[in-house]
Amino acid sequence: MRSRRSGGLSCAVMARIELTRHLYTFFPVLRGQEIEVEASTVAEVVRALDRVAPGFALYVCDERGRLRPHVNIFIEEEHIADRVGLTDKVAPETRVFILQALSGG
Numbered sequence: 740m741r742s743r744r745s746g747g748l749s750c751a752v753m754a755r756i757e758l759t760r761h762l763y764t765f766f767p768v769l770r771g772q773e774i775e776v777e778a779s780t781v782a783e784v785v786r787a788l789d790r791v792a793p794g795f796a797l798y799v800c801d802e803r804g805r806l807r808p809h810v811n812i813f814i815e816e817e818h819i820a821d822r823v824g825l826t827d828k829v830a831p832e833t834r835v836f837i838l839q840a841l842s843g844g
Contacts, residue, residue: 753775754777754778754784754834769791780825780826815833
């Protein structure tokens, strides 16, 4: 995870990650940051977030690496197609939105 710098040295252009507010409850280290990761697939995004916030990958994916039923990931406005291998491509400067469905009453 890196922060984007303005002026001076240039840095790699990365995917911009947005999370639902509820996920910050479990991973407060991510709160209040502009989250950007260098990744070419959704699986790489999840692994990068797990390096910064240990346990993130297991929270959103099961033990086989498949996206859990209560989690959804969007690349820009499109729902990812591959919930099993997370192979959907992520381009530089793409917005990746990760959300957890809540239930209860």
